[in-house]
Amino acid sequence: MSRLSLLAGAMLAAALVSAPAAAAAAPPSPVITMNKNQLTAVVGQNLTLESTITGDRAAPAIAHLNVTSLDGVYVDLEDWTHDVTQPVPPGEEAPLDWEVQAVNSGHFALYVVLIPQDGPLVVSSPVHVTVAARQTLDTAGAVPVALAVPTLLGLAAIATRRPWRRP
Numbered sequence: 001m002s003r004l005s006l007l008a009g010a011m012l013a014a015a016l017v018s019a020p021a022a023a024a025a026a027p028p029s030p031v032i033t034m035n036k037n038q039l040t041a042v043v044g045q046n047l048t049l050e051s052t053i054t055g056d057r058a059a060p061a062i063a064h065l066n067v068t069s070l071d072g073v074y075v076d077l078e079d080w081t082h083d084v085t086q087p088v089p090p091g092e093e094a095p096l097d098w099e100v101q102a103v104n105s106g107h108f109a110l111y112v113v114l115i116p117q118d119g120p121l122v123v124s125s126p127v128h129v130t131v132a133a134r135q136t137l138d139t140a141g142a143v144p145v146a147l148a149v150p151t152l153l154g155l156a157a158i159a160t161r162r163p164w165r166r167p
């Protein structure tokens with residue numbers, strides 16, 4: 001064998017030996033799974049989402065819920081939920097519940113970001129939420145009521161004030 005092939009074989013053997021050691025040194029990144037992929041709602045409706053953070057975490061972290069409009073509608077996160085962040089204790093698995101109220105109509109993506117004390121951010125896959133506008137009464141239904149109620153009240157007032165004569 002030539003020196004070049006011996007050198008290449010030695011380098012390949014060193015790379016194979018050090019690759020598992022490097023992989024074992026870095027712990028696997030946590031994973032965030034959501035209990036749903038899609039939801040539909042009506043404006044004002046309350047929704048519950050569940051996320052589970054798996055993977056060995058030695059230190060506590062913070063989970064942050066995000067709401068993004070896919071239609072360009074302005075989203076104020078504090079209008080959608082009062083639980084924007086939740087602490088995540090160290091361990092193997094951490095289930096988190098998120099209470100959300102649909103505020104705007106349109107198409108939205110809800111996702112969770114894990115902010116560890118050390119290491120990179122971890123982002124869940126999005127939950128696509130379609131929110132329909134709430135049907136409200138129009139003025140056409142109010143016009144008959146607005147005319148009939150004062151008329152009936154006026155007739156009742158006239159009937160009770162006018163003394164009845166007996167023949």
